[in-house]
Amino acid sequence: MTVTSVNLDDELIETAQRLTGLGTKHEVIDLALRELVQRIKQQLLAERIAAGRLTPTPQLLDPRFNEAARR
Structure with a gap:
């Protein structure tokens, strides 16, 4: 894992935390990056x-199959 310093929109982070129920900025950014990568792959x-x-x-179209195959 890499430590990175970035400037973030505090309002946007707070909104994302409230909507997702995630507690930390790290969790919000991690989720956002994972979902961005997934959307681009799709x-x-x-x-x-x-x-x-x-x-x-x-199997190709069902994400549950792909998750099970990775385990």
Whole structure:
């Protein structure tokens, strides 16, 4: 893990903490980064499917399957 100093919008962090129920800025930023990465991966996957470069399967489209496979 890396320690990084960043300037954050206090109001935005407080709103995110209230909406998510997370207690620390670290938790909010970690969740935000994980969700951003997941959203981009989903977008790239959809683009590959739309372009015909990938055939969708239930396992590919079901995030629960992917989580179980990582364990």
